[in-house]
Amino acid sequence: MEEGDNLGEKLLMVRNLKKYFKGQNGKILEVLDGINLDITRGEFTSIVGPSGCGKTTFLRILAGLDTQYEGEVYLKGEKVTKPGISTTMVFQDFALFPWRTVLKNITFGLEVRGMRMEEAIEKAREYIKLVGLDGFENAYPHELSGGMKQKVALARALVCNPEVLLMDEPLASLDLQTRNMMQAELVNIWQRTRKTIVYVTHNIEEAVFLSDKVVIFSKRPTKIKDILEVELERPRDRFSEEFVRLRAKIASILAS
Amino acid sequence: MEEGDNLGEKLLMVRNLKKYFKGQNGKILEVLDGINLDITRGEFTSIVGPSGCGKTTFLRILAGLDTQYEGEVYLKGEKVTKPGISTTMVFQDFALFPWRTVLKNITFGLEVRGMRMEEAIEKAREYIKLVGLDGFENAYPHELSGGMKQKVALARALVCNPEVLLMDEPLASLDLQTRNMMQAELVNIWQRTRKTIVYVTHNIEEAVFLSDKVVIFSKRPTKIKDILEVELERPRDRFSEEFVRLRAKIASILAS
Amino acid sequence: FSAGKKAIKQIPVSCQPSWHHTAIYLIKEKGWDVKILGVNITLTVFPSGPPQMEAFGAGQHVIAYVGATPPLPLLAKGMDAKIVAVANTEGSSIIAVPEFQYTGPSSLEGKTIMTYPPGSIQYTVLMKWLTDNGVNVSKVNVKSGGPAEILEALRAKAVDLGFAPDPTPYNAVVNGYGKIVISSKDMVPGHPCCVVLMRGDFIRENKEVAVKFLALHIIAEEYISDPRNKEEVVSLLVKYLGISREVAENFPGTTNFQTDPRNKNWLNGMDLLCDELYKLGITKDSNGNPVRLAPKDIVDSALYGEALKLVPQIKKELGLP
Amino acid sequence: MKLRDMLLYLASPLLFILGWELYYDIFIRNPFVLAPPSKVFITFIILLSGRVANFFMPLDALYSLYHYLMGFSIATLSGFTLGILAGYIESFRKSIYLLVEIIRPIPPIAWIPIAILLFKLTHEAAAFIIFIGAFFPVLLNTSTGASSVEKEYIEAAMTLGATKTSQILLKVVIPATLPSFLTGVRVGSGVAWMCVVAAELFGVSSYGLGYKIELGRMYHSPDIVISYMLMIGVVGLILDRMWTKLEETLLKWRRGITWGRSS
Amino acid sequence: MKLRDMLLYLASPLLFILGWELYYDIFIRNPFVLAPPSKVFITFIILLSGRVANFFMPLDALYSLYHYLMGFSIATLSGFTLGILAGYIESFRKSIYLLVEIIRPIPPIAWIPIAILLFKLTHEAAAFIIFIGAFFPVLLNTSTGASSVEKEYIEAAMTLGATKTSQILLKVVIPATLPSFLTGVRVGSGVAWMCVVAAELFGVSSYGLGYKIELGRMYHSPDIVISYMLMIGVVGLILDRMWTKLEETLLKWRRGITWGRSS
Ligand SMILES: Nc1ncnc2c1ncn2[C@@H]1O[C@H](COP(=O)(O)OP(=O)(O)OP(=O)(O)O)[C@@H](O)[C@H]1O
Ligand SMILES: Nc1ncnc2c1ncn2[C@@H]1O[C@H](COP(=O)(O)OP(=O)(O)OP(=O)(O)O)[C@@H](O)[C@H]1O
Numbered sequence A, B: 001m002e003e004g005d006n007l008g009e010k011l012l013m014v015r016n017l018k019k020y021f022k023g024q025n026g027k028i029l030e031v032l033d034g035i036n037l038d039i040t041r042g043e044f045t046s047i048v049g050p051s052g053c054g055k056t057t058f059l060r061i062l063a064g065l066d067t068q069y070e071g072e073v074y075l076k077g078e079k080v081t082k083p084g085i086s087t088t089m090v091f092q093d094f095a096l097f098p099w100r101t102v103l104k105n106i107t108f109g110l111e112v113r114g115m116r117m118e119e120a121i122e123k124a125r126e127y128i129k130l131v132g133l134d135g136f137e138n139a140y141p142h143e144l145s146g147g148m149k150q151k152v153a154l155a156r157a158l159v160c161n162p163e164v165l166l167m168d169e170p171l172a173s174l175d176l177q178t179r180n181m182m183q184a185e186l187v188n189i190w191q192r193t194r195k196t197i198v199y200v201t202h203n204i205e206e207a208v209f210l211s212d213k214v215v216i217f218s219k220r221p222t223k224i225k226d227i228l229e230v231e232l233e234r235p236r237d238r239f240s241e242e243f244v245r246l247r248a249k250i251a252s253i254l255a256s
Numbered sequence C: 001f002s003a004g005k006k007a008i009k010q011i012p013v014s015c016q017p018s019w020h021h022t023a024i025y026l027i028k029e030k031g032w033d034v035k036i037l038g039v040n041i042t043l044t045v046f047p048s049g050p051p052q053m054e055a056f057g058a059g060q061h062v063i064a065y066v067g068a069t070p071p072l073p074l075l076a077k078g079m080d081a082k083i084v085a086v087a088n089t090e091g092s093s094i095i096a097v098p099e100f101q102y103t104g105p106s107s108l109e110g111k112t113i114m115t116y117p118p119g120s121i122q123y124t125v126l127m128k129w130l131t132d133n134g135v136n137v138s139k140v141n142v143k144s145g146g147p148a149e150i151l152e153a154l155r156a157k158a159v160d161l162g163f164a165p166d167p168t169p170y171n172a173v174v175n176g177y178g179k180i181v182i183s184s185k186d187m188v189p190g191h192p193c194c195v196v197l198m199r200g201d202f203i204r205e206n207k208e209v210a211v212k213f214l215a216l217h218i219i220a221e222e223y224i225s226d227p228r229n230k231e232e233v234v235s236l237l238v239k240y241l242g243i244s245r246e247v248a249e250n251f252p253g254t255t256n257f258q259t260d261p262r263n264k265n266w267l268n269g270m271d272l273l274c275d276e277l278y279k280l281g282i283t284k285d286s287n288g289n290p291v292r293l294a295p296k297d298i299v300d301s302a303l304y305g306e307a308l309k310l311v312p313q314i315k316k317e318l319g320l321p
Numbered sequence D, E: 001m002k003l004r005d006m007l008l009y010l011a012s013p014l015l016f017i018l019g020w021e022l023y024y025d026i027f028i029r030n031p032f033v034l035a036p037p038s039k040v041f042i043t044f045i046i047l048l049s050g051r052v053a054n055f056f057m058p059l060d061a062l063y064s065l066y067h068y069l070m071g072f073s074i075a076t077l078s079g080f081t082l083g084i085l086a087g088y089i090e091s092f093r094k095s096i097y098l099l100v101e102i103i104r105p106i107p108p109i110a111w112i113p114i115a116i117l118l119f120k121l122t123h124e125a126a127a128f129i130i131f132i133g134a135f136f137p138v139l140l141n142t143s144t145g146a147s148s149v150e151k152e153y154i155e156a157a158m159t160l161g162a163t164k165t166s167q168i169l170l171k172v173v174i175p176a177t178l179p180s181f182l183t184g185v186r187v188g189s190g191v192a193w194m195c196v197v198a199a200e201l202f203g204v205s206s207y208g209l210g211y212k213i214e215l216g217r218m219y220h221s222p223d224i225v226i227s228y229m230l231m232i233g234v235v236g237l238i239l240d241r242m243w244t245k246l247e248e249t250l251l252k253w254r255r256g257i258t259w260g261r262s263s
């Protein structure tokens, strides 16, 4: 791990971030209302918050997809002005390329990084196996179920092995079992590679299970309500007292 | 309630339903492998099962959207051959009309039923309030967050007040709180109107909280693993012993 | 093609699918070009005057068989070319739908006639004829169109009359949807029609070939005017113009194959055309100022005189009487 | 920003004019073959004023617009209706396919004899030629668009109770096809406007931009011909701007979805 | 099923022929004004055999195809390239907008003088006229398509590491634009093929379907003219089938997404 030595460095810095949208009818919608957040290299951060509070918007800003905001966002000390090679995002609505098969969707990131095609395919197959889509390599996105699409989106991002991984409810369409399995797998991958992950979820259990830090967003106009450190040993036991306590605490902060 | 007197009638009958897909590469994928199911008028049935097992496919067949299958499907004693006015579906991926605003998406079903526009709008506003989208009446779908889109899809179907409501993970993108609220609201509406509801979810707690009957699908090729009756009083207490027991039972059947 | 001093390899000539230009078809068909000039003529057939003159102006041909008016605007702008011989005079007719009651020029009043656009020979002849006969031209509805449109309009009875060069009128006659009511030779006797246009640099640099070509032209026109050769000419027209034998049988129609550019009557006609185009504002110099051309500016008859001298000898070479 | 845009918009016309002037000065230098832009500019202005007999450009433009409007509006209406039906109803599409595809490639000019036969030498005959030109682009774009409507919208509509074909057409297929239809309208408008020359070739009237181009050719005045070509271009540009504006208004909802804005 | 399709496909041509025959028999009854379908059928067969001097249809078709291929292939290539760039890069779109929109409406026939000037009387001159006709539909459809690519695909590509514009163009914009581009190709091919008549009007060669239509008009045989029109239609139909096949092959992935299949 080349970045290993920098562990602990402040990889992402968000300073007084404000964001509003102008609707087509001209009405202004304030979304983010002064967000301050530091994310350390190698950290697994989860964001929870009510629907429509601006989680997706926040990730998009971190990814450099949205640059119409006030305040500052730094990645490795540099202002984020456009999407870069070191950040990859898993979209809430998958955004699979309909003209590419499952396999070719997953090789996309490798192709643009200049990897040889055979090597890319080999690598992609690994991740297809990982998410359990064997046999669907040559299917087109519209031939997949909702959950399967989500798995492709996940594999497509993971295979790129970027420094920063932004994930927008990446397991929301999966059944409990697959979800639990993927959660474990994610922790596994994260522990092996020490990616920096920012993870949006509605599932508090998931947030506690996965992350070092849970950021709780308020309703619109959105501020950070609280940040909780999760200092449980991994692999975590969902039924441990501390786990359940943390879960309940987050739920109560969210509800307050 | 006009249908009240027919309560207990077998509204939907599925007999030995088999379904396979032919992929574009010619490979055949067996999905449903002999499903038999009766659904009584006024019943709330949930379907759970692993990702990709055919839940969406099953709903599509019930809705009359997919007629390429073996076996028989009857609605009110008649073969289902095309989408009918008495069945409405909430799609997993929302399928909102991008050229219509939130309000006009919701009035769609009323318009085609010939309701006067002012009346339709009034009705739609009611449901916008119900799902908590006040202020977004004139937004276009692309201006909404994932959860908000799902709320529109939900409201759009509910407002039609059809005999049969097919719902494909209609609350999956919502945060816990909204989700719980919407669940309660759904039970409320169902109790008032005694719709027949077939509900697909990955959330076992949700299935138990909502339904009279939980149908558990197996992996592909899919059969019905088990059907559990939930005979708890409504409103249900998620922390009651019986509730937790049922939840665990379903989880263990799914995992087996 | 290059019109340089060096020996030319071929002579690019253009013409139209009209029997006014039969001479050039004959020269090609009989191979007189190779026999007498020693080089091949390459013949390009244009459907109408404008593209033909556009190509000529761009230097793609050295000789053109063309109506007398299409070159005038270019000559006014100073194009280096001259009319060196006449191809024919007269040779157009007014055709009417069968039920038309023709009683003279005045019967055109209140009727619709289609002919070539203002500035064309037919248009000019028509106007002169009407005016000379005291017909108020504003009472005649004149539509613009080419031969194809004229026939189509007659067929559809969209017009009462059409005025077109041979062989178009015979098409209408033979096919039964038109009748000839008067020919241009009776409207404006001896009026100019088609001419042979030659580029100046070609005349200067290949004078010998140019003169020989003109001689061939004179011989060819004589040949086609000879009634004894009619059968041969009819076959030629069927082959080159793709018209039916029935139509071709009418050759030469009212066309007069006269070649001499020194003819007084013809020169007067040309002068009239020059005046007409000047009045219409069609002839302008390169700065846009109106130019009143005169026959002396545009006709080079010296070449014709030299060609005449060569005619007997060339006839002998060709084995003609 | 505004200035930068202006410069951008002017870049290509200016370059083109420069190239043309140079080409003329270096290779042509022959006023009866091609006119240099400077000359054309002056002629253009003069023709606008009507000071040249027979060549009063604004009047000609009006006549041409009249032909265009008649032919194009009928082409749009019928192309739209048939296109929607053909796109959505497969058996209808099949039943008109052969006829449409055999007639489509036949060029407008080739229809002149038929136009004369059917409509005599009227403005309607010119409109007919224009109709022929514009109809097929509208039809093709619309039917391709209508048959490419995403299944999920139609299915959603059906399960929401739109059981009648007319409802699906009106409320789903038509709005979803609008972008393709409007592209068809723009392409079709272009072709229609192009057809004015062919449509005015055969004596339907003594005015019209197309007729005057032919006349200009007869008179061998490249400056007049090019001025009229330019006028056709300018009017065409204005028409296109109008369609684009309409498109932008009708397709407001697409603004947030697509990458660039069509223009 | 097969039979039903056959009948569907034949419905409109047969109806059309019937209508034409009736129109002829009732209103015209004059073989020099309009040829009835029966007459045209016989003439068509005869013209195929070359038994009429100057009118050997297969040879003419070959010449016209040659002109078409030259002009259309260049139009497609350049229209595609410029269209993709113009659709994706806004400043490029703006910088070519004015020139394109002024030149676009100028009809191919009006370019004949320029074609003669630039290319003399060569096959290239005919190809140039065809190019003018086909270029703009391809350009317009492609650029509209490219500027309508859904934002989410481009954004997904960017965050997956496609940071270079060339990558975005190659891997996202081009495949996503393919459907529009191919519609443009079909429309453009139609217009290109339409332009053969104009392209062969001015003496580039003595063969060609367009040239022969003019010749047929001059010497006035409605049966020959209509036969040649039909031949243009039939060859156009074959060309269209080819493009449709290509489209279906390239757009296999769309089959499950859209409602009908484009055809
Ligand atoms: N393109 C846009 N134009 C206008 N408003 C927008 C746009 N995108 C998002 N919004 C608005 O911004 C707010 C935040 O949206 P965002 O998608 O970030 O929410 P979210 O927290 O991700 O919600 P969810 O959990 O439902 O996905 C919403 O109210 C939404 O309506
Ligand atoms: N149009 C199609 N063409 C080919 N295969 C398809 C098609 N639609 C679905 N399938 C296949 O059918 C299977 C069942 O899909 P379905 O969408 O019904 O699953 P699901 O149970 O709803 O899954 P999820 O919970 O992930 O939404 C999947 O394996 C999918 O790949």
Ligand SMILES: [Mg+2]
Residues within 6 Å of the ligand: A055, A056, A057, A092, A168, B145, B146, B147
């Ligand atoms: Mg979101």
Ligand SMILES: [Mg+2]
Residues within 6 Å of the ligand: A145, A146, A147, B055, B056, B057, B092, B168
């Ligand atoms: Mg599903």
